[in-house]
Amino acid sequence: MNVLSQAWGWLTTSANWSGTDGIPTRFLQHFEYSVEAVLIGALIAFPLGLLTGHVKRGGLVVTSLANVARALPTLGLVVLLVVVMGVKFRAVMIPLVALTVPPILLNTYEGVRNVDPQLTDAAKGMGLRPWQVLWRAEVPAALPLILTGFQFAAVNAVANTAIAAYSSFGGLGRFVIDGLATTDYGMVAGGAFLIVIAAILNLVFFAVLRKLLISPGLRQKKPTT
Amino acid sequence: MRSAGLFPHIPSYLGTYGSLIQQQLTMALLSVLFGLIAALPIALLCVRYPKIYPAVVGLLTVIYSLPSIALFVLLVPSTGLTQTTVIIPLSVYSLAALVPNIVEGIRGIPEDVRLAAIAMGYTGARRLVAVDLPLAVPPIMAGLRVATVGNVSMVSVGTVIGVGAFGALFTAAAQLSRSDLAVTGIVVIVALALACDLLLVVAQRLLTPWNKRRSA
Numbered sequence: 001m002n003v004l005s006q007a008w009g010w011l012t013t014s015a016n017w018s019g020t021d022g023i024p025t026r027f028l029q030h031f032e033y034s035v036e037a038v039l040i041g042a043l044i045a046f047p048l049g050l051l052t053g054h055v056k057r058g059g060l061v062v063t064s065l066a067n068v069a070r071a072l073p074t075l076g077l078v079v080l081l082v083v084v085m086g087v088k089f090r091a092v093m094i095p096l097v098a099l100t101v102p103p104i105l106l107n108t109y110e111g112v113r114n115v116d117p118q119l120t121d122a123a124k125g126m127g128l129r130p131w132q133v134l135w136r137a138e139v140p141a142a143l144p145l146i147l148t149g150f151q152f153a154a155v156n157a158v159a160n161t162a163i164a165a166y167s168s169f170g171g172l173g174r175f176v177i178d179g180l181a182t183t184d185y186g187m188v189a190g191g192a193f194l195i196v197i198a199a200i201l202n203l204v205f206f207a208v209l210r211k212l213l214i215s216p217g218l219r220q221k222k223p224t225t
Numbered sequence: 226m227r228s229a230g231l232f233p234h235i236p237s238y239l240g241t242y243g244s245l246i247q248q249q250l251t252m253a254l255l256s257v258l259f260g261l262i263a264a265l266p267i268a269l270l271c272v273r274y275p276k277i278y279p280a281v282v283g284l285l286t287v288i289y290s291l292p293s294i295a296l297f298v299l300l301v302p303s304t305g306l307t308q309t310t311v312i313i314p315l316s317v318y319s320l321a322a323l324v325p326n327i328v329e330g331i332r333g334i335p336e337d338v339r340l341a342a343i344a345m346g347y348t349g350a351r352r353l354v355a356v357d358l359p360l361a362v363p364p365i366m367a368g369l370r371v372a373t374v375g376n377v378s379m380v381s382v383g384t385v386i387g388v389g390a391f392g393a394l395f396t397a398a399a400q401l402s403r404s405d406l407a408v409t410g411i412v413v414i415v416a417l418a419l420a421c422d423l424l425l426v427v428a429q430r431l432l433t434p435w436n437k438r439r440s441a
Contacts, residue, residue: 003302070374071418073381073411079395080407159292163382167399176298180385185302192295199290 003189010186011193021174023194030171030198033164034157037093041100041153049108049149053142054134062109069102074160082167092164099160100153107149111142143214151206158202162195172198233405239393242413248308248390249417252383253376256312260319260372267320268327269353282325289321293382301386311383318379319372326368330361363436366429370422377418381410391417 010016017023052058077095085091115138123137139146165173175191178184232242239245271278296314304310334357342356358365381392389396394410397403430436 003299067370067374067422068415068419070371071378071415071422073378073392073395073414075381075384075389075392076395076398076407076411076414079399080404080411083398083402083404083407155290158290159294162292162294166385173294176294177385180298188298188301192299195292195295199292199295200287203287203290 006186007189007193010184010190016187016190026170026172026174027194027198030158030161030173030195033093033096033161033169033171034154034198034202037096037100037157037161038150038153040093040097041157042104042150044097045101045104045149045153046108046146049105049146050112050134050139052105053109053112054130054138056113059109059113062106066102066106069099072099074099074163075166078160078164078167078169087168092167092169096157096160096164099156103152103156104146104149107145107152108142111145111149112138114145115141140215141218144210144218147206147210147213151203154202154206155199158195158199233403233409235394235406236397236401239397245391245393246413246417249377249380249414250421252308252311252380252388252390253315253373254421256315256376257319257369257372259312259316260323261369263316264320264323264327264368268324268331271324271328272331278328285321285324288317293318293379294385297383297386306387308388310386311380311388315376315379319376322372322375323365323368326364327361330364331357333364334360359432362429362432366425366432370425373421373425374418377421378414381414 011023019025049062052062072095074095077098078092081091081094082088112134119137119141120133123133128136161169161171162173162176165171165177172191172194175187175194179187179189179191235242267281271281291314293314296317297310300310300313304313338356338360342352347356381389381395383389384392384396391410391414394406398406398410
């Protein structure tokens with residue numbers, strides 16, 4: 001119970017809850033960086049996924065890209081860009097975004113590509129234009145998988161933001177890295193628990209989003225990681 | 226500095242490229258192996274008792290979303306600054322990638338095939354080993370590939386607690402401001418991961434000779 005008591009001791013020290021390196025500030029930073037990474041990643045990946053899925057082409061490129069991205073070590077990318085570009089927001093944001101693109105791209109592609117052709121044919125038969133078929137039939141039907149893609153992207157973003165703290169970046173990873181540097185294990189464990197809480201809140205958010213957005217006529221489809 | 230290019234001179238305290246590669250692969254592949262050993266019985270239970278499956282998947286999703294850096298440092302008091310501390314979380318991540326694929330793989334076996342196997346006298350464990358698992362090889366391999374590629378890369382995060390194998394190049398790159406070390410680390414890790422991936426693809430071809438004719 002040493003870990004728990006040390007973490008608890010650190011978490012309940014009121015001094016740790018205020019200031020620019022306090023828990024609320026770091027929590028908000030973590031949230032902000034993760035959301036930004038997912039949104040920028042989505043701007044790139046979502047249209048590409050819709051396009052490749054709609055025309056049912058480019059699958060090999062999309063899946064290979066996802067595979068290579070999974071092999072990319074976040075820590076290495078962060079260190080490389082910071083060494084080359086200096087400690088800049090952009091230097092850390094690039095690797096974070098790079099690792100949110102593949103899950104959104106892959107799942108959007110797979111989701112849209114695998115929509116039941118009867119559904120799209122019916123939509124076409126009703127006189128919908130191609131982009132109306134996409135928005136009114138394909139996207140709603142593919143939504144379970146699309147949301148799974150966004151969820152994986154967000155999971156990556158939360159985890160990688162924590163790792164990015166290794167190079168003087170903000171967020172909750174700061175506590176882990178600084179705690180290790182100053183051998184303050186209470187801070188390390190407290191920070192790790194906060195990261196775990198952030199990860200779980202992220203999942204809760206997506207569970208709620210799924211309840212709200214997915215048409216009740218659709219059942220959960222198998223995710224593609 | 227004797228060598229240049231892809232394999233720059235590395236600080237001597239890191240050891241050699243060979244030893245770093247060996248550590249990286251040992252930790253990554255042992256994690257996949259432990260994950261697979263644990264995943265099989267869990268998946269079989271989920272096939273037998275479908276009611277527990279959604280809860281198991283939910284739990285695995287939660288575990289999978291927990292960042293490795295947090296799990297590593299939380300384990301340090303129990304398992305120390307050792308390879309075990311890195312292997313345990315990565316094994317659990319592998320489990321999360323494998324269980325759903327094994328379950329879907331076995332569930333996806335066509336009913337007529339299952340009935341034919343039963344009619345031929347395959348029951349219990351023999352049917353599992355001789356019929357069910359071989360037919361479920363493609364989805365199981367898909368899970369193994371995701372787990373392996375991810376693990377080979379994620380081992381490097383262990384360097385924050387001093388057991389990162391190739392990740393040590395990133396720590397050194399940051400401390401010495403040497404981009405060449407970071408590039409080498411990234412290139413070698415991606416190459417190792419994709420090489421393992423390729424081996425699994427080849428293994429799958431060899432394990433499922435019947436698929437070649439069908440897909441060709």
